Amino acid sequence: YQRRVRGRFPSTMLVKCLTIFFVLYAVSCIQHPKIQPKLSKALETQEEVSAMILLSDSVDLDVHTRNISNLDRPAVVYRLLSSKALETQGPIKSFLERNGLSYESFWIVNMIQTKANASIINLLASREDVLKIELDNEFKVPLEEPDVDQLPQGPLAIEWNVEWIKAPQVWNLGYRGKGFVFASADTGVYYLHPALKNQYRGNNNGVYNHNYNWWDAVEKTGSTCGAKSQVPCDDGSHGTHTTGTAVGWDGGSNQIGVAPDAQWIACRNMDNGVGTPKLYIACLQFFVAPTDLKGLNPKPELAPHVIGNSYGCPTSEGCTWDALLVAAQNVRKAGIFMSVSAGNSGSRCSSINDPPAIYESVFSVGALGLRTDTIATYSSRGPVTVDGSNRIKPNIAAPGSSVRSSVPPSSYSTFSGTSMASPAVAGAVALLWEAKSNLIRDVEKTERLFEKTATPLSSTTCGSTGFPNNVYGYGGVNVLAAVNS
Numbered sequence: 001y002q003r004r005v006r007g008r009f010p011s012t013m014l015v016k017c018l019t020i021f022f023v024l025y026a027v028s029c030i031q032h033p034k035i036q037p038k039l040s041k042a043l044e045t046q047e048e049v050s051a052m053i054l055l056s057d058s059v060d061l062d063v064h065t066r067n068i069s070n071l072d073r074p075a076v077v078y079r080l081l082s083s084k085a086l087e088t089q090g091p092i093k094s095f096l097e098r099n100g101l102s103y104e105s106f107w108i109v110n111m112i113q114t115k116a117n118a119s120i121i122n123l124l125a126s127r128e129d130v131l132k133i134e135l136d137n138e139f140k141v142p143l144e145e146p147d148v149d150q151l152p153q154g155p156l157a158i159e160w161n162v163e164w165i166k167a168p169q170v171w172n173l174g175y176r177g178k179g180f181v182f183a184s185a186d187t188g189v190y191y192l193h194p195a196l197k198n199q200y201r202g203n204n205n206g207v208y209n210h211n212y213n214w215w216d217a218v219e220k221t222g223s224t225c226g227a228k229s230q231v232p233c234d235d236g237s238h239g240t241h242t243t244g245t246a247v248g249w250d251g252g253s254n255q256i257g258v259a260p261d262a263q264w265i266a267c268r269n270m271d272n273g274v275g276t277p278k279l280y281i282a283c284l285q286f287f288v289a290p291t292d293l294k295g296l297n298p299k300p301e302l303a304p305h306v307i308g309n310s311y312g313c314p315t316s317e318g319c320t321w322d323a324l325l326v327a328a329q330n331v332r333k334a335g336i337f338m339s340v341s342a343g344n345s346g347s348r349c350s351s352i353n354d355p356p357a358i359y360e361s362v363f364s365v366g367a368l369g370l371r372t373d374t375i376a377t378y379s380s381r382g383p384v385t386v387d388g389s390n391r392i393k394p395n396i397a398a399p400g401s402s403v404r405s406s407v408p409p410s411s412y413s414t415f416s417g418t419s420m421a422s423p424a425v426a427g428a429v430a431l432l433w434e435a436k437s438n439l440i441r442d443v444e445k446t447e448r449l450f451e452k453t454a455t456p457l458s459s460t461t462c463g464s465t466g467f468p469n470n471v472y473g474y475g476g477v478n479v480l481a482a483v484n485s
Contacts, residue, residue, distance in 0.1 A: 034125040038318050039135035043118045050136040051121060052278060052323050055110040056129050057088045061333040070441035073335030074303035078289040081330060082107040082298075091129060104278070108285035109326045113278050132322065136278045139317035142344065143187070143238045143273050144417035147402060158255045160371055161245070161399035161424055166480035167258045170431045173483065177259025177430035182246045182423075183304035183336075185283045186239030186311065188216070188225060188268040190408035191232035193240060195248040195256055200232070201263040212290040212302050217282040218271040225268060230293055235272055237407040241415055242310045244406030246423040247430075254412065256405045258427025258479075265290065265304055275311060277324050280356075284327045288334045305441070306337040306429040309362070310419030312354040315386055321355040329361045335441025338362040339426040341418035342394040343380035349462035349470065351380040352393045358384045363447055364393045365422040367400025368476060373457055375471050376401050379418055381462045382470030392464060394473040395447065396454055398424045425450070428479040435483040450474075453481035 032040075042049045059080045068076050085107035096103050096114055103114040113136055116124070124130055158168055170176075181201060191200050191208075202213035208231075216229040223235035234240045249260035267283035269275060287307055289298035313319035331338055340362045345351035357364045357380070367379040375397060382393035400421035407413045432449070433440045439449070451468070454475035462470035 032122060032125040034130060034132050035121060036132065036134045036320060038137070038320060039121070039133060042135055042137065043121065048115050048117050049121075050113065050115050050276070050278070052134045052136050052320075053092060053112045053114065053124055054131045054134065054323055055088055055092070055112075056131040057084065058110055059084045061330065065333055070335050073333065073441050074288055074300040077330060077334040078298065078300040081110070082289075085110050088129065092124070092127070095124070106281060106285055108288060108330055109281060109323050111281070111323055134277070134320040134323055135318065136276050137318050137320070138274050138276050139314050139319055141270055141273050141275050141311055141314070143236065143311075144344070144415045144419050146237075146407070146413045147416055157253060159404050161403050161420070162255065162258055164368075164371075164399045165258065165424055165428060165477050167428065167431060169480045170435070170483050173435070175431050175434045175483065177247065177262030177427065177434055180259065180262045180306070180430035180433055181304040182243070182259070182262055182264045182426055182430060183287045183307045184239050184243045184246075184264060184266040185269050185280070185287070185307055185309050186242055186266070187236045187270050187273065188229075188234035188239045189232050189243045189264070189266040190234045190240045193244070193406045193408060194410055195244055195250040195254050195406045196240070196264065198251065199247045199249070199260070199263050201265050202232075211292040212299060213265045214293075215267045215283065215286040215291065215295075217267060217269050217279045217286070220271065223272040229268070232266055233268070234408055235268075237413070238310065238419065239266065239268070240408050241405045241413070242308055242419055242423045245403060245420060246308055246427040248406050256412070258424050259430035262427065262430040270311065275313065277313060277320055280311070280313065280324055281327045284331050287336060288331060303334065303336060305433060306339060306426045307331070308423040308426045309338055309340040309356060310422055312341070312343055312357065314354050319355065324355050325359055325361075328356050328359050332361045332443050335443060337426070337429045337443050337446060339422045339429065340364050341422040342366045344378045344417050346375070346379045346381055347377050349381050350383055350385045352382050352384055353380075353386040357393065358387055360389075360391060363395045363425065363450075364473070365418060365425050366394040366397040366472060367416075367418040367421040368397050370401040373455070373476060375459070376416070378416070383463060392468045392470055392473070395468070396425065396450060396473045396477050397421065397457060397475065398477045425477050428477055428482070431479050432482050449482050449485060450477060453478055453485050
């Protein structure tokens with residue numbers, strides 16, 4: 001029994017009306033034009049989502065870096081981007097704090113990441129200072145594993161992939177990468193491996209300082225590294241292997257790296273092979289201006305010269321790429337070369353379909369078969385159609401099959417994949433920049449020189465002929481030809 005009161009809704013009807021109101025409010029949220037469709041879909045089944053809020057205000061780096069010295073690029077780009085973030089993010093931070101929400105602020109992209117419900121997302125989308133809101137979702141990255149059929153494990157004098165790109169001939173000219181820094185954005189690196197410990201920038205004659213040389217972007221436990229590891233670690237073996245291909249050498253017969261006198265630093269951007277756009281962006285930000293282990297006191301003067309990017313952001317699993325694209329573009333403006341694996345979805349045409357390999361602003365690398373000039377069957381091909389650009393990719397090819405390199409804690413193994421090809425190109429950048437100081441941090445001219453001097457490898461498949469083509473790009477990387485040009 002319920003007594004009706006004239007002029008008032010029954011309490012049950014009021015509850016129903018409020019329920020309908022909030023449902024309609026949530027629906028309006030997921031239909032807002034500033035909210036990415038993938039995020040809208042996630043809100044249909046999740047009460048809260050991890051969201052990346054991109055701000056409307058940004059810096060035109062093309063204008064502000066046009067006449068600066070290439071050597072000053074990291075410092076200038078850091079100053080411009082961090083100042084813009086500090087200037088514009090305050091009101092949104094205050095809004096989030098008033099609503100009891102934690103957040104993480106970025107400057108490599110003018111962006112704030114938070115976890116919020118539909119109502120909060122809707123209010124954020126209605127703000128003039130918000131450009132768009134993207135989903136920061138988790139996805140499994142298909143990383144290479146040790147080959148089933150391993151090559152003999154005895155060390156070779158110089159590994160075949162290093163020989164193929166003619167790195168030893170460049171060593172004979174006196175260039176081994178000294179003074180240059182390779183950055184690993186990967187599963188982490190086991191820093192005490194015999195082929196890597198001497199090249200680690202944080203190693204000062206056996207005394208280790210990980211500040212400015214290591215960052216763990218992963219904030220949750222669940223792997224052998226744990227959360228926010230304060231020492232370099234690798235919760236698999238992928239990052240240790242790729243870093244070895246770039247710079248590894250144990251001082252003896254294990255000559256696995258292209259630039260054995262270069263140094264390395266690292267950032268872990270995957271947790272047990274699971275990545276997110278935010279993790280990728282966090283590592284790119286760390287590389288432009290490395291910080292201490294607390295994430296404070298950034299020093300762009302310690303920025304690396306080249307980043308090895310042997311990972312992907314699978315569009316098939318809902319990866320969002322606009323924020324990551326801006327980060328990659330700004331890394332390039334900072335004079336840091338991004339060598340990126342093309343992917344292992346070949347031999348299908350237009351199988352280069354995941355960021356960052358699809359981007360114009362990065363140097364995408366396909367993989368050659370074992371001791372051959374022929375593209376590996378697994379190596380992804382162009383053209384890039386997923387973004388409607390139809391751009392030719394990869395840019396170049398390098399050895400990627402049965403590549404022997406370092407694995408934790410102190411052994412070696414052969415892996416096959418484009419992840420093994422891109423760090424060879426990264427090592428080649430260190431050799432080239434040591435030989436030609438006028439190219440240091442001039443990413444555009446460096447790319448053009450590698451393309452011009454590549455070993456010609458032609459293909460008429462995948463809608464392209466001559467050079468470049470959608471199988472080999474401009475051909476196989478030839479670092480000796482680049483140095484001698």
